[in-house]
Amino acid sequence: MSSQEPLGTEIEAFLAQLSRTASPATLDAYRRDLAGLLDFMDERGVASWHQLDAGLLRRFLGGERARGLGPRSLARRRSACSKLADHLLAKGLLEHNPVALVRNPRQPRHLPRPVDVDRLASFLDTPHDGSPLSVRDQAMLELFYSSGLRLAELAGLNLVDLHGERVRVLGKGGKPRQVPVGSRARQALEAWLQLRMNMAAAGEQAMFISNRGTRLGHRAIQQRLALIARRRGLDEHLHPHRLRHSFASHLLESSQDLRAVQELLGHANLSTTQVYTHLDWQHLAASYDAAHPRARRRRSDETPT
Numbered sequence: 001m002s003s004q005e006p007l008g009t010e011i012e013a014f015l016a017q018l019s020r021t022a023s024p025a026t027l028d029a030y031r032r033d034l035a036g037l038l039d040f041m042d043e044r045g046v047a048s049w050h051q052l053d054a055g056l057l058r059r060f061l062g063g064e065r066a067r068g069l070g071p072r073s074l075a076r077r078r079s080a081c082s083k084l085a086d087h088l089l090a091k092g093l094l095e096h097n098p099v100a101l102v103r104n105p106r107q108p109r110h111l112p113r114p115v116d117v118d119r120l121a122s123f124l125d126t127p128h129d130g131s132p133l134s135v136r137d138q139a140m141l142e143l144f145y146s147s148g149l150r151l152a153e154l155a156g157l158n159l160v161d162l163h164g165e166r167v168r169v170l171g172k173g174g175k176p177r178q179v180p181v182g183s184r185a186r187q188a189l190e191a192w193l194q195l196r197m198n199m200a201a202a203g204e205q206a207m208f209i210s211n212r213g214t215r216l217g218h219r220a221i222q223q224r225l226a227l228i229a230r231r232r233g234l235d236e237h238l239h240p241h242r243l244r245h246s247f248a249s250h251l252l253e254s255s256q257d258l259r260a261v262q263e264l265l266g267h268a269n270l271s272t273t274q275v276y277t278h279l280d281w282q283h284l285a286a287s288y289d290a291a292h293p294r295a296r297r298r299r300s301d302e303t304p305t
Contacts, residue, residue, distance in 0.1 A: 007038055010049060014087040021174055023152060033080035036064065049093040054101035057081055061102065075104055114249040115236065120145065126232045132195045133211060137224050139192035140208060144240055146185035148247035148264055151240040155218050157207040162189065171266035179264055
């Protein structure tokens, strides 16, 4: 008998537990990752989770790398295996988490280049045709740049999340945060919400909807941004993460307040913000020298030589 059924039962139990906190996109990705692990184990006649060890996982991830998977995808597969192993450990099906013995693939730094601030301002100020979808798209553009939202955060917004000059978003792991909404974004949102009333399907709570009246999906948002960039003559690829990166970079350049940018982006760790905004050591050293009361000795404290 194939080992798929008994092994797959625990995977489904793990995914059901994960669905309480993870986003649908994360859940789908983990399901695909663990389906690959399940096939790998079945092909080798591994019928029990007790047989899952570091050697087996290394061979699985090595095979995935040989198939052409990049470091980011491999790291996600490793993460899926690790979280599953924690679940199996809690169920008494493993004695330890073997993933801890498997090295995480090194991640390349692929940071999007921010759009020049003047170029982006000119792009956003370009007039549109005034159609309902163009008004909606302008509101999305302004909100992405105004508040530094992730794609999933903007797509998941509901009408009740907008509170005047701020908006409530659900970040990674379902963690909520409040972010300010700039005046230009508020104007664009007001114009869109007036039109949205006559377009939305009955009971639809999504802030951004399609011409069918239902919530606008991730892929549709990405396609609209790319289309607008072409129509407005922006000879650069535009996507939501690039607007978020531009927001962070431009804000940091003007404020030099790393902690504030960290909070606005919803980063759990300051190191993430440092990488995200291209912060280098020279900037950190200059900020330290300027702000810390004991960063530099005063002349009167210096000992003559």
